[in-house]
Amino acid sequence: MNFGKLGDLAVGTAGDVAGSVVDPKTGLGRIRSAVTPGLMVTLATGLLLGYLLARSQRRS
Numbered sequence: 001m002n003f004g005k006l007g008d009l010a011v012g013t014a015g016d017v018a019g020s021v022v023d024p025k026t027g028l029g030r031i032r033s034a035v036t037p038g039l040m041v042t043l044a045t046g047l048l049l050g051y052l053l054a055r056s057q058r059r060s
Contacts, residue, residue, distance in 0.1 A: 009039070 013034050020027020 006042075009034075 013031070016027060016030040016034055020031060
């Protein structure tokens with residue numbers, strides 16, 4: 001995965017989400033096409049690491 005383009009991907013996805021407010025049917029189709037398995041793994045890993053970090057900070 002090319003992490004140099006991750007910011008561009010995030011901005012594009014945010015634009016698709018904003019567009020789905022105006023036209024929900026087309027917007028959801030764009031979001032579905034933008035979500036790849038690699039992106040899902042990256043998001044899941046980030047969420048897991050964030051959860052573990054927050055949990056360790058809470059116990060201290």
